Amino acid sequence: MEDKIELLRGKIGDVDCDNKVVVRGRCPYCNDRATFRQIKYGFERSKITGQTVPLQCEGCSSIVAFSLTQTKFYPAPMLKGLEGLPEEIDKYYQEGIRCISADAPNGAVTAFRKVIHAIGIHYGIAKVNDNKQTLYKIIQELCDHEHIVKKLKDALIGVKDIGNDGAHINENEPDIEQALKIKHLIDTVLNSTILCDSNLEFVKGKHSKKD
Ligand SMILES: [Zn+2]
Numbered sequence: 001m002e003d004k005i006e007l008l009r010g011k012i013g014d015v016d017c018d019n020k021v022v023v024r025g026r027c028p029y030c031n032d033r034a035t036f037r038q039i040k041y042g043f044e045r046s047k048i049t050g051q052t053v054p055l056q057c058e059g060c061s062s063i064v065a066f067s068l069t070q071t072k073f074y075p076a077p078m079l080k081g082l083e084g085l086p087e088e089i090d091k092y093y094q095e096g097i098r099c100i101s102a103d104a105p106n107g108a109v110t111a112f113r114k115v116i117h118a119i120g121i122h123y124g125i126a127k128v129n130d131n132k133q134t135l136y137k138i139i140q141e142l143c144d145h146e147h148i149v150k151k152l153k154d155a156l157i158g159v160k161d162i163g164n165d166g167a168h169i170n171e172n173e174p175d176i177e178q179a180l181k182i183k184h185l186i187d188t189v190l191n192s193t194i195l196c197d198s199n200l201e202f203v204k205g206k207h208s209k210k211d
Contacts, residue, residue, distance in 0.1 A: 003079075005071050008035070012068060013053040015041045023055060023066060026077040030060035039063065049074055076101060079183075082190055089118040089194060096183065105179035112179075112186050116156055119193060123147055147193050155185045 005025035012022045023036040036055035043051040050069025057064065065074040081097040096111035113135065120126030120138035123145065136157065143153040174182070 003033075003077065005073070007071070012038065012066075013041060013043050013051065017041065021058065022053075025073065026080075027057040027059055027062065028064055028073050028075045028077040029062035030057060031078060031080060032059045034059035036064065036066065043068070081183075082187055082195065084198065085190065085194060086122065089115060089122060089190070092118050093186070093190070096179075096186070100176065100179050100183060103176060105174045105176045108176075108179040109174045109182055112182050115186055115190075119147075119189070122194065142193075148189065149192075152189055152192065156189060158182075158185065 003026045005023060007022070008024060009017050009020060009022045011017060017038045018041045020038055021035045022038045025033065025036070027034045027036075035058045037058060038053060039056045040054050043053060044065075046052055049065060049067040049072075052065045052067050052069075052074070055064055055066045056062070066072075067074060079097050079101045081093060085093055092111050092114040096108045096115065099105070099108035099111055116135060117126055117138060120142065121128060123142065125141045125145065126138045139148075139153055139156045142148045142156070143150060148156070
């Protein structure tokens with residue numbers, strides 16, 4: 001996984017590692033994959049984070065706490081999501097992303113389920129407070145109107161079902177792995193619909209200027 005933390009030296013926290021680059025991972029502040037320099041030797045001990053060493057991001061110079069016990073940054077890096085979505089879709093999408101970063105899979109899948117509804121509203125297929133129209137119908141109509149291909153329709157139905165499981169107490173409650181899979185599916189759908197539309201408009205705009 002691209003957000004994996006790599007330890008570049010042994011004995012991190014030791015005096016030998018002082019002022020050396022010791023870790024590579026996603027920075028919680030600049031959100032880039034960066035290297036981190038140990039800025040002080042010795043550990044801090046915390047009940048929550050265990051043995052912790054202060055590191056500095058070589059990209060943005062922010063100081064992060066690195067838990068050696070858990071191989072984890074504090075604060076935790078935000079998951080990177082898609083950019084350029086319209087506001088009415090982005091608010092649910094970003095909520096899903098924040099839930100994954102906060103290790104809240106039930107919240108994440110519920111928010112991603114709302115993303116599907118918001119895509120339906122965007123294309124004039126669904127309305128706000130649309131109780132009559134089930135999510136299944138919205139997905140079916142997205143396919144009928146050729147916004148999505150059948151494969152994506154099937155994928156979205158998977159998202160809808162897991163989203164249901166996230167909203168009620170049951171045996172199939174989603175874990176963070178499933179929430180991440182759903183995020184990838186939602187990304188695929190958004191890339192091939194909403195973001196594809198704006199790319200198309202951009203290309204058409206360029207073309208008409210040439211004529
Ligand atoms: Zn940084």
